[in-house]
Amino acid sequence: xxxxxxxxxxxxxxxxxxxxxxxxxxxxxxxxxxxxxxxxxxxxxxxxxxxxxxxxxxxxxxxxxxxxxxxxxxxxxxxxxxxxxxxxxxxxxxxxxxxxxxxxxxxxxxxxxxxxxxxxxxxxxxxxxxxxxxxxxxxxxxxxxxxxxxxxxxxxxxxxxxxxxxxxxxxxxxxxxxxxxxxxxxxxx
Ligand code: ZN
Numbered sequence: 001x002x003x004x005x006x007x008x009x010x011x012x013x014x015x016x017x018x019x020x021x022x023x024x025x026x027x028x029x030x031x032x033x034x035x036x037x038x039x040x041x042x043x044x045x046x047x048x049x050x051x052x053x054x055x056x057x058x059x060x061x062x063x064x065x066x067x068x069x070x071x072x073x074x075x076x077x078x079x080x081x082x083x084x085x086x087x088x089x090x091x092x093x094x095x096x097x098x099x100x101x102x103x104x105x106x107x108x109x110x111x112x113x114x115x116x117x118x119x120x121x122x123x124x125x126x127x128x129x130x131x132x133x134x135x136x137x138x139x140x141x142x143x144x145x146x147x148x149x150x151x152x153x154x155x156x157x158x159x160x161x162x163x164x165x166x167x168x169x170x171x172x173x174x175x176x177x178x179x180x181x182x183x184x185x186x187x188x189x
Contacts, residue, residue, distance in 0.1 A: 009057040016061040016083060017042070023072045031138030040130050041067065047126035051166040056119070058083075062090035063123050069095045093120035094127070106154055113161035121162045125169045128155045132176045145183055152180045 020041050027037035045063040052059065061083055068074035069091055079088035093116055096105040116124065132155055139148050159165065159173050 009055070012057055012083075013045075013060055013064070016064040016087075017045075019082065020064045020068060023068055023074060027071060029134060029138070030140040030143075031134050032141045033138040035138075037067075037071075040134070041065075043130045043133075044123065044126045047129055047169060047172075048122050051122055051126070051169050058086045059090065059119050059122065062087050062094075062119075063126060065091050066094050066123050066127060070098060090117075090120055090123070093117060094123050110154075110157045110161050113158050114163040116162070118164045121164055122166055122169070125159055125162060125165050125173060128159055129169060129173050129176065131155065132173065132180065136176065136180060149180075149183055152177065152183070 017038075021038045024037040024041065028034040029037060029040055041064050044066060045060050048063040049060045065074075065079060065083065065087065068079070069076065076088050076092055079091055096109065098105075100108070113121070113124065132152060135143075135148050135151060143151075156173075156177055159170065
């Protein structure tokens, strides 16, 4: 095993983690716990790295950076220059077009899910797992049960539309979805 190459991968991942921590430093998760946003990014990156059968450092880096364009105005060009074209392209594959209304962005996520490259689908699925966990553990204070349920159902639509979901991650998503089933009882009028 080549220790030198391994260590370069560690450096690259940490560079991305540091970049993400800095750029998202003012951002908190929506839930009442208001965790630092980097918690979400580290969780998604860990889920992605755990799912991979073969090492894919760029995919772990893209997972750390997956919300930088959408949430904190980083450009594709900056990602390209700092982390390379492969990482920049992966991030763009999981970035919504913020010029569109929210409803349309949500519709497009379902529509486009099956067309996404397999690697982008891994990030998508890990992202939805992290968000579902957050909604179950610490829902936003201003979200009604109905809003939570709507989010969960939409997330399931996106995940079910993926053409090549990682099976381990899919199982984790489905487990959380079943757990969220108890919310339905609360949501009934
Ligand atoms: Zn995310």
